[in-house]
Amino acid sequence: MTVDTIQKITVDADLSELKPIIRSIIGQTCWAARLSYGDELTLDIGGKIPYKQKVMAGKYKGEWILGTRGSEWSLESASGIITSTAEPAEVFKEKVKVIEGTTITDVETNYPDLVLIVGFTNGYQLKVFPDLEDDFDLSYWELFTPNNRLVTLEPGGIWTNRRSDVPMT
Structure with a gap:
């Protein structure tokens, strides 16, 4: 069982546990690039998992x-x-x-800008720019993993790794 992590980032070394987690998507295929609620870009990566809800019958989400x-x-x-x-x-x-059907070749983030960079086999790069001055109560990006974990970069320069299959308290 993985313990929840909440880590303030003040130096690049504070990312030492985060980097291997996010790099786990290297070699996985991005099979869908879509908009979710609020016109946020969402990438479905890895295996296709059928939704359990009846209203989503016949639809899939990424591993x-x-x-x-x-x-x-x-x-x-x-x-x-x-x-x-x-x-x-x-x-x-x-x-x-244009990134659908491509394989992820690299994932990187570094202190102090914490920009998330995802590379693809077609040479494209997705860059996610956190506004580190914004203290709005919404993560800058999130990664749901196959083992029911949710990894996020939060306001205040904090990264988290929590269970995604239990309500947040």
Whole structure:
């Protein structure tokens, strides 16, 4: 059983436990890039898991799910930005589909900017930019894992690793 982690990030070494967790998606396929509630970008990664709810019959979610939450993000190639939150949702929701079916090649975040960078086999990179000055009560990004864990980057420069199958208190 994994113990819950709440870690304030004040130096790069504070990310030493987080990095192996998020790098676990390297080698996994991103099979869906979609918008979730609030026009947040969500990536379904790894195996396809059928939803248990009857209203979702015939639909699947990723074994891993990466959500951008309320953060700014961009999808970039070597030639520049393909799309970002600066574009209307109806535009970027189509443009992000270029990463569907690709394999994740790298995942990185470093102190002090804590930008999350996800690389794909087609050369694109998803960059999620936390607004470290914003103290809004919403994580900058979240990663649901296959073993019922939820890993987040929170306001105040805090990363967490908690059970996702029990209500938060």
